[in-house]
Amino acid sequence: MRKFDKDRLLLGLAGPALALVVAFLLTSVVLLLSGRDAIEPYQLMVENAEFTDVQVLILNxxxxxxxxxxxxxxxxxxxxxxxxxxxxxxxxxxxxxxxxxxxxxxxxxxxxxxxxxxxxxxxxxxxxxxxxxxxxxxxxxxxxxxxxxxxxxxxxxxxxxxxxxxxxxxxxxxxxxxxxxxxxxxxxxxxxxxxxxxxxxxxxxxxxxxxxxxxxxxxxxxxxxxxxxxxxxxxxxxxxxxxxxxxxxxxxxxxxxxxxxxxxxxxxxxxxxxxxxxxxxxxxxxxxxxxxxxxxxxxxxxxxxxxxSASLDTYGYEKEIAIIMQGLIVISVVVSYELVRQYGLRRQQQKVGEELAAQARKTKKEVAA
Structure with missing residues (x-):
């Protein structure tokens, strides 16, 4: 049975999580630069998702x-x-x-x-x-x-x-x-x-x-x-x-x-x-x-x-906000996955180094004994 790899799971989740956070922040910056509220559109979208007909549309x-x-x-x-x-x-x-x-x-x-x-x-x-x-x-x-x-x-x-x-x-x-x-x-x-x-x-x-x-x-x-x-x-x-x-x-x-x-x-x-x-x-x-x-x-x-986002325009916000966020997600995914990959390689090298050092110390104790 394969041993559960906690680091692999965390690194797998880190990429998309980082991409979403970056896309959210960049979209907020775009809203601020256009003189709009950076939080209200997200609140409106969450409120829209509470309607059952919208939930069915989302699922389909x-x-x-x-x-x-x-x-x-x-x-x-x-x-x-x-x-x-x-x-x-x-x-x-x-x-x-x-x-x-x-x-x-x-x-x-x-x-x-x-x-x-x-x-x-x-x-x-x-x-x-x-x-x-x-x-x-x-x-x-x-x-x-x-x-x-x-x-x-x-x-x-x-x-x-x-x-x-x-x-x-x-x-x-x-x-x-x-x-x-x-x-x-x-x-x-x-x-x-x-x-x-x-x-x-x-x-x-x-x-x-x-x-x-x-x-x-x-x-x-x-x-x-x-x-x-x-x-x-x-x-x-x-x-x-x-x-x-x-x-x-x-x-x-x-x-x-x-x-x-x-x-x-x-x-x-x-x-x-x-x-x-x-x-x-x-x-x-x-x-x-x-x-x-x-x-x-x-x-x-x-x-x-x-x-x-389909009804955002009724509140004075362009529904294209969602399209902007999707585009930023694509860019963020590429960058974040590469950052996580590089960190994962460094982490793996560090773990190998620690294991080799521990093995060397163990061997040294056995020889001394």
């Missing part, structure tokens, strides 16, 4: 962000930077909505079909970057950025009424048509609204993520390849296969990020479907340090900032 948004962040984290654990989660998620949501609206099946089968299509589309789109990296050495960062742009253009073309889109009467919006009720996923009715059914599935996937990465041979190979590709190859792991597999899985999970909203509320893909979810997922994965528990609390925090 957390589910979406959690899936996007898991997709990013899978790449991070493999030392891959999948910036294309946003394109993978939107293209998967759009295609799965088209398929869902074109068929009528018994409830469970209908939902399953939509989910499987979303995973396949997300995996396919991420797999393009994986193939380019493993066969031509193209950076996944460059490939996924370009694929994001291509996905945006492709969606804009596919959703035209002349192709797969539908324009509701009297509206300028374009949709993919409404999914039949058999394809709606039941949610959990609570005071204040309905928690999407797929939000609960998202949190369950966090358990699957932890188990696969920490309790299976595949997870070990993935982490080993991410830590050192040459060492993994020396131990018999096919590094290129692991890179492609990690990108496919990351894309499949990214494809699921649109399912809470699609199956739980909109039941169609339209021009108003959220964008930027994948990029927010990068922030959350960094803040949560790729841990399923850390990612959950990071997703909850970002959702809290977004949903509780």
């Amino acid at each position: 948004q957390t589910g979406t962000y959690y899936l996007a962040a898991l997709a990013v984290a899978i790449g991070f654990r493999m030392n891959l930077f999948n910036i294309g989660v946003d394109g993978q998620y939107r293209l998967a949501a759009m295609v799965s909505a088209v398929v869902g609206a074109s068929v009528t099946l018994p409830g469970p089968l209908h939902i399953l079909l939509i989910v499987v299509v979303a995973m396949l589309v997300g995996a396919f789109w991420a797999g393009i970057a994986g193939i380019l990296k493993t066969t031509r050495g193209v950076s996944e960062v460059v490939a996924t950025i370009m694929l994001n742009a291509i996905a945006t253009a492709l969606i804009a073309w596919l959703i035209l009424p002349a192709n797969l889109g539908v324009q509701p009467a009297g509206s300028n919006d374009l949709t993919t048509g409404e999914i039949a009720e058999s394809g709606w996923m039941p949610g959990l009715d609570v005071e204040g609204g309905t928690v999407y059914g797929f939000t609960l599935v998202a949190f369950a996937l966090g358990v699957v993520y932890w188990f696969v990465l920490n309790r299976t041979r595949f997870g070990f190979d993935l982490r080993a390849t991410g830590a050192s590709e040459s060492a993994a190859q020396a131990s018999g792991v096919d590094a290129k296969k692991m890179v492609l597999t990690a990108m496919l899985i990351s894309g499949a999970v990214a494809g699921l990020a649109g399912m809470p909203l699609l199956l739980g509320q909109t039941h169609t893909y339209s021009l108003s479907f959220p964008v930027g979810v994948g990029f927010t997922g990068i922030t959350i994965a960094l803040l949560g340090r790729n841990s399923p528990v850390g990612i959950f609390f990071a997703a909850l925090l970002i959702s809290f900032l977004e949903k509780t």
